[in-house]
Amino acid sequence: MNYLLPVIQRIFYAVMLLVAVLILNFSMLHLAPGDIADTIAQASGGASPEMMAQIRQDYGLDQPFLVQLGQYIGKVLTFDLGYSFFYNQPVTTLIFEKLPATLLLVITAQLLALLLGVFLGVFSARNPKGIVSYLVTFIALFGYAAPVFWTGILLLIAFSLKIQLFPVAGMIDVTVEGGWFVRALDIARHMVLPVLTLSSIFLALYSRLCRASMMEVLGSDYIRTAKAKGLSERQITYKHALKNSLSPVVTLAGLQFSAVVSGAVLVETVFSWPGLGTLALQSIIARDTPTILGILFFSALVVIVGNLITDLVLRLIDPRVGKSS
């Protein structure tokens, strides 16, 4: 009971938040000029007002705003995100089709950035005047300052055009044949540049934060106690200090994970990666309202689930989290 109550509470808030996001998304898109009828008319090279009205009637766009909103929320609550007129597919199918590619990209980039960031952070905190520490400062400056698409294009020019190490675009080379291993290797080759690009932002964040929090922890009283016990440098760094300095990094990583879609849009576009980001961009251009709404809803869902998971991990790391001291 004691453990369950806060969990139920959080889930309740999460659902309320989702509904609020739904209403906001829907209202904003409704306010924006243009709808699917315009797109269809454009695509078919013009249409009469009667035909436009017919299309709007077919898709229920002539109904009052509140009725449309009510219908939409009702459908979403039964996990029906609607039908894409542009792709001629249910939005849910569309999203789940593109999701694996995005998850693969984002999770790999995150893990790489986390591992490398924590390693660099710890190492440079132990030698604040060493070369690695300056490297972290450089990475941080570069990661903050350089736009992702610029980094991506630069990597493309360097490593797929000048030195032809990696493919220019896409995720799978259809000409490659062979068993699962050969195909996995092909995907991995396609992943290298987009993952590097995407993780450059994360790496900047994590390495700097980890260095700062590690330096703070290393100066704390309980580290002095650990030294007074006669423990080795390794035990002090990795057992006593690291676990304490991880909390802020995990919090930040949770926030970043939430940005699955937004973070991937630019990178996916630069590398023509067939994921949610590309889908989002295309559906915005096509004014494919159900798909845009679906993706937005899905992003909100990811944010909320991400926060719940972050909370859980923080509780695992630090026994004080979630308890009044």
Next chain:
Amino acid sequence: MTPLLQVDNLRIELTTRDGVAPVIDDLSLQLNAGETLSFVGESGCGKSMTALALMGLLPEGVGRVASGKILFDGEDLTQASDARLREIRGNEISMIFQEPMTSLNPVYTIGEQIAEVLRRHQNLSKKAAWNKAIELLDAVRIPNPSARVSDYPHQMSGGQRQLVMIAIALACEPKILIADEPTTALDVTVQAQIFDLLRDLGREFGTAIILITHDMGAVADMAERMIVMYAGRKAEAGPVEQVIEHPRHPYTKGLISCVPHLIATLTEERPELTEVAGIVPSLRDFGRDQCLFASRCDRADQQCKSSRPPEIEFDDGQSSACWHAEQL
């Protein structure tokens, strides 16, 4: 008998923005096995620095032993390797700190933190170390130890955390325990409890204690000998009762007059040291060739202000660094 610990002419330098300053200058002391030696002196006079130097834990890049020897069982710790120092720390010399609230790692249970030092120095198995941890919690008089052992530090009061620190420090039955103002951050009722415990356990384990404190009552109560520090230098040293009854340094006199009932109620009350009038010299001035107390002393003459007083030994084991010690 050779003393357990012998410090010879220790000089510790701190590198600060203003340059290098001797935070401890020409300190010598001896500590016999099983005895309690007390360090008193105002805030900033270098008590904690001395303690950290004995542990080999001076703040990295800031503090260093510039000269002198720290002989522990005949072995000079200032020359010892890091590995050797780690072997000694927590095992033969251990320390408890001024800040019980923050001295324990918040993300591990207290059982793990006690067991860790046993596993490090006594090669106990996980299980055996855990059981010993429970025994130790019982020894430091924490009620219901077998349940409390899996508590986290934030679930304990400041006094209990200090008791846990004592359990960690005494786990390997060290030869020396350095207690750096163990009760400063705690309230009065807990203070008495901690001092009682330190005295009893010190006797039980035969551990010599270096007690750093502002609490003159505790000094009188616990220590055989005391050292009065002033601005990084030894002002006076000697057997406790003798120093309190007949101080041979104006600074000691000032300290004692701040607690008038000290001798009458030697053990009952535990009055805090209050300030002696005047300003403590800043770290920058610690190296001056003069008596650093001169600016606050009503006996000070030209000699006090122009050259550092030597340590004058008296035949009863008392010593004083004052030009006028004989007249006091």
